[in-house]
Amino acid sequence: MKPGKLVTKAVIPAAGLGTRFLPATKAMPKEMLPVVDQPAIQYVVEEAVRAGLTDLLMITGRQKRALEDHFDREPNLERTLEDKGDLDHLEAVQHASDLGPLHFVRQGEPKGLGHAVLCARQHVGDEPFAVLLGDDLIDERDELLSTMIEVQSRTGGSVVALIEVEPAQISAYGCADVTAIDGENYVRVNGLVEKPSVADAPSNLAVIGRYVLHPAVFDILERTQPGRGGEIQLTDALQTLAMSDGEGGGVYGVVFEGRRYDTGDKLSYLKAVISLASERVEFGEELKSWLKAFIN
Numbered sequence: 001m002k003p004g005k006l007v008t009k010a011v012i013p014a015a016g017l018g019t020r021f022l023p024a025t026k027a028m029p030k031e032m033l034p035v036v037d038q039p040a041i042q043y044v045v046e047e048a049v050r051a052g053l054t055d056l057l058m059i060t061g062r063q064k065r066a067l068e069d070h071f072d073r074e075p076n077l078e079r080t081l082e083d084k085g086d087l088d089h090l091e092a093v094q095h096a097s098d099l100g101p102l103h104f105v106r107q108g109e110p111k112g113l114g115h116a117v118l119c120a121r122q123h124v125g126d127e128p129f130a131v132l133l134g135d136d137l138i139d140e141r142d143e144l145l146s147t148m149i150e151v152q153s154r155t156g157g158s159v160v161a162l163i164e165v166e167p168a169q170i171s172a173y174g175c176a177d178v179t180a181i182d183g184e185n186y187v188r189v190n191g192l193v194e195k196p197s198v199a200d201a202p203s204n205l206a207v208i209g210r211y212v213l214h215p216a217v218f219d220i221l222e223r224t225q226p227g228r229g230g231e232i233q234l235t236d237a238l239q240t241l242a243m244s245d246g247e248g249g250g251v252y253g254v255v256f257e258g259r260r261y262d263t264g265d266k267l268s269y270l271k272a273v274i275s276l277a278s279e280r281v282e283f284g285e286e287l288k289s290w291l292k293a294f295i296n
């Protein structure tokens, strides 16, 4: 890879089965679950676009056609809204298709996140790229991805996003062993473990769903054997990169202290919807006073 290549590509894995939300996700992708009035996945696509990424690739699977439709034009609906003079909804509908163009590739079998990222290889080629997981929403007022892109270009390695969690929660995440670097806004990652038990966790720093990766990860993913849960884990490939001092070696972490909304399980999803709804100017205040009364 030529040094200093700009990050322009985003890979958005969206092939998961959504088992945790059944039966809601029996006939609908979990990424389409509404968070207030737009599907969760749209927040993620908007974040990528805000960070200046112009080439978006979604990794999908069977039963995910709604994702393609959502980000496509819908001329009949647009005409109906225009005829009715419903310009607000027209703008909202058009906004989703203006975010693109999006590209899609299917992951034929659910073989894990590492395998999903590997499905992007041909599209990404030999340049650093971002990966955004749909379960994590980052508040638009907080910078994360653009900081990670900057750290990737400064270090030439790969970058993960980390948050501090309660020790008991670490087994739901990839966990990083890190060393601080004097005067820098990032840390060096010495090692990573996928979903360790509390006893085995090297720290309480959890990997969240934002990565900026060196393309060297693809060769490593090709060789990565199934790990936790019998799946090819991105965390295991990053562990290999963290140990390597060859081209594209080295993994760094940006510790995020801003607002993150997890939509990965039912309770977190409900919290995310309420948090984001309470920020809305149209009804946020009314929602908050209703919530207070409801609790009492």
Ligand code: G1P
Pocket: 113, 133, 135, 136, 172, 173, 174, 175, 194, 195, 206, 207, 208, 209, 233, 234, 235, 264
């Ligand atoms: C994936 C990764 C894990 C990471 C998490 C962040 O797990 O494998 O390392 O901490 O995303 O959301 P998943 O939540 O898909 O099981």
